[in-house]
Amino acid sequence: MSVATESSSPGGSPDTARLLATVDPARRRTDRTMQVLIYIAFALAMIPLIWLIWTVVAQGADRISIDFLTQSMRNIFGGDPRGGIYHAIAGTVIITLLATVISVPIGILTAIYLVEYGKGWLARSVTFFVDVMTGIPSIVAGLFAFSLFALIFGPSVRIGIMGAVALSVLMIPVVVRSCEEMLKLVPNELREASYALGVPKWLTIVKVVLRTSVAGLTTGVLLAVARVVGETAPLLVTVGVTDSINFNPFEGRMMTLPVFAYRQYSQGNAPCPGGDSATCVADIASQNAWGAALVLIAMVLALNLIGRLITRWFAPKLG
Amino acid sequence: MAQRIDTKDLNIYYSSFLAVEAVNMTIEPKSVTALIGPSGCGKSTFLRTLNRMHEVIPGARVEGHVEMDGVDLYGPNVDPVAVRKNVGMVFQRPNPFPTMSIRDNVLAGVKLNNKRISKSDADDLVESSLHGANLWNEVKDRLDRPGSGLSGGQQQRLCIARAIAIKPQVLLMDEPCSALDPISTIAIEDLIGELKNDYTIVIVTHNMQQAARVSDRTGFFNIAGTGKPGKLIEMDDTATIFSSPAEKATEDYVSGRFG
Ligand SMILES: Nc1ncnc2c1ncn2[C@@H]1O[C@H](COP(=O)(O)OP(=O)(O)OP(=O)(O)O)[C@@H](O)[C@H]1O
Numbered sequence: 078m079s080v081a082t083e084s085s086s087p088g089g090s091p092d093t094a095r096l097l098a099t100v101d102p103a104r105r106r107t108d109r110t111m112q113v114l115i116y117i118a119f120a121l122a123m124i125p126l127i128w129l130i131w132t133v134v135a136q137g138a139d140r141i142s143i144d145f146l147t148q149s150m151r152n153i154f155g156g157d158p159r160g161g162i163y164h165a166i167a168g169t170v171i172i173t174l175l176a177t178v179i180s181v182p183i184g185i186l187t188a189i190y191l192v193e194y195g196k197g198w199l200a201r202s203v204t205f206f207v208d209v210m211t212g213i214p215s216i217v218a219g220l221f222a223f224s225l226f227a228l229i230f231g232p233s234v235r236i237g238i239m240g241a242v243a244l245s246v247l248m249i250p251v252v253v254r255s256c257e258e259m260l261k262l263v264p265n266e267l268r269e270a271s272y273a274l275g276v277p278k279w280l281t282i283v284k285v286v287l288r289t290s291v292a293g294l295t296t297g298v299l300l301a302v303a304r305v306v307g308e309t310a311p312l313l314v315t316v317g318v319t320d321s322i323n324f325n326p327f328e329g330r331m332m333t334l335p336v337f338a339y340r341q342y343s344q345g346n347a348p349c350p351g352g353d354s355a356t357c358v359a360d361i362a363s364q365n366a367w368g369a370a371l372v373l374i375a376m377v378l379a380l381n382l383i384g385r386l387i388t389r390w391f392a393p394k395l396g
Numbered sequence: 397m398a399q400r401i402d403t404k405d406l407n408i409y410y411s412s413f414l415a416v417e418a419v420n421m422t423i424e425p426k427s428v429t430a431l432i433g434p435s436g437c438g439k440s441t442f443l444r445t446l447n448r449m450h451e452v453i454p455g456a457r458v459e460g461h462v463e464m465d466g467v468d469l470y471g472p473n474v475d476p477v478a479v480r481k482n483v484g485m486v487f488q489r490p491n492p493f494p495t496m497s498i499r500d501n502v503l504a505g506v507k508l509n510n511k512r513i514s515k516s517d518a519d520d521l522v523e524s525s526l527h528g529a530n531l532w533n534e535v536k537d538r539l540d541r542p543g544s545g546l547s548g549g550q551q552q553r554l555c556i557a558r559a560i561a562i563k564p565q566v567l568l569m570d571e572p573c574s575a576l577d578p579i580s581t582i583a584i585e586d587l588i589g590e591l592k593n594d595y596t597i598v599i600v601t602h603n604m605q606q607a608a609r610v611s612d613r614t615g616f617f618n619i620a621g622t623g624k625p626g627k628l629i630e631m632d633d634t635a636t637i638f639s640s641p642a643e644k645a646t647e648d649y650v651s652g653r654f655g
């Protein structure tokens with residue numbers, strides 16, 4: 078095909094071939110070993126995840142039905158297999174949404190302050206307190222929200238907004254941290270390009286910095302939501318439990334999925350005198366718990382999918 | 397339209413480090429002024445004080461005066477944002493906004509400032525700016541594609557289009573061709589030749605031939621040693637600087653006998 082091949086023997090010059098083929102056997106062995114180790118590590122990391130999802134699906138899938146998703150547990154006692162988790166789904170959605178509405182503005186504004194404005198002791202102490210907040214145990218956040226509201230409404234108060242405040246205490250540091258990292262990733266050149274066009278700083282932040290990092294910010298916020306949506310302890314002390322539907326986070330107790338799962342699981346088997354029947358299933362409580370767990374996981378998964386869609390939608394486009 | 401700039405005893409600092417010392421320079425309107433000098437002598441630093449971009453860096457500050465038609469840019473009533481609207485800048489590395497289309501990049505000065513502009517005015521502005529930057533023919537069919545999808549040279553011309561779309565009085569260019577191939581370089585040099593009919597242009601370059609080709613006046617910066625401040629050694633007509641400069645250091649530098 079080419080002119081150059083005329084002079085060279087088939088397979089090329091042996092000297093050159095030897096030069097290019099020299100392989101350090103030790104390096105090849107190390108390469109293989111590391112490759113195997115990495116695959117093993119990956120498999121090890123996947124085992125608990127797959128196992129967990131498989132267990133939850135296996136135990137919970139049977140319980141899922143339209144009734145289970147659309148009814149509450151009002152007037153359901155013992156081994157009665159009717160009823161569902163609608164009240165808990167509603168509670169989780171409302172309380173998490175409220176917590177997000179509280180945490181996201183505070184978190185993103187704090188991150189903007191730290192990245193775009195903060196210097197000196199104030200920024201350092203904000204960073205320090207955010208770090209401290211990251212380590213707060215969730216039950217402490219719950220007790221904090223409880224004592225805050227108990228000061229105003231008395232010690233027997235249990236309302237949805239208390240839970241949202243408790244979750245916010247857990248959420249804000251996560252939002253600040255992840256959004257801070259995302260804002261730092263925006264190249265300084267883009268800010269300078271914007272300033273050089275005579276755009277004031279605040280507009281540069283809103284229209285260039287936030288716009289460029291919106292995909293990362295969304296991911297950060299969704300990670301924070303996923304972090305708190307499964308919290309149990311703080312909700313138990315602030316929101317309490319109920320068997321009925323309550324859409325009002327400013328009045329009355331609310332049920333949430335993790336608390337529901339915990340409560341059902343701790344009930345143990347129901348006494349069914351005549352054995353399992355259509356009106357009495359002994360381990361219905363445990364089935365309810367698994368069903369709620371499955372729904373909770375599905376919600377987190379859906380959140381992640383939405384996050385990915387948003388990320389793809391807003392990501393800086395190339396080509 | 398184009399305006400003259402005088403700097404008077406300009407000292408430029410990064411925190412306590414004096415980067416550039418005592419610059420007295422006159423930049424003539426509707427002409428091209430080239431700044432040359434060895435790396436690290438403070439050309440970029442000086443350039444960025446002309447549109448108050450220097451102070452964006454934490455701790456950076458300026459002493460002395462930069463006067464545009466007699467008005468001190470560092471005077472008490474001067475808004476740096478307004479200064480930057482009138483003194484545009486093209487950076488060494490092309491930096492189009494990655495989230496915006498080619499069209500939106502050209503309109504960035506308008507859109508980022510939340511200014512209202514009619515569709516037809518916007519179309520006209522995009523077309524005239526891209527024509528001005530010699531880019532129109534290459535991108536006219538894909539104005540809605542992302543600006544980051546262009547080649548490096550096209551991106552740089554897009555950045556020039558973006559800078560001239562805000563209709564500045566003065567255009568600063570920091571080594572605009574350093575990342576470009578010879579053909580894009582010639583295109584940008586031609587463009588500079590055209591732009592000087594309307595704008596006052598200051599260009600930093602490491603390329604002597606380029607300085608000789610495009611500029612009317614040339615300023616030579618030098619630095620005595622590391623940690624010492626950079627200084628404006630000599631400024632004169634480009635022809636004079638390259639044929640018979642007054643200073644020995646300038647002659648050594650432009651003839652390549654430097655260091
Ligand atoms: N952000 C900064 N903070 C502190 N010092 C800086 C900063 N930027 C530049 N300097 C210093 O200021 C001096 C002048 O730098 P400048 O970038 O202006 O040089 P230059 O002439 O543009 O060089 P080059 O030709 O390599 O671009 C150098 O000593 C540099 O180290």
Ligand SMILES: [Mg+2]
Pocket residue numbers: 439440441570
């Ligand atoms: Mg430079």
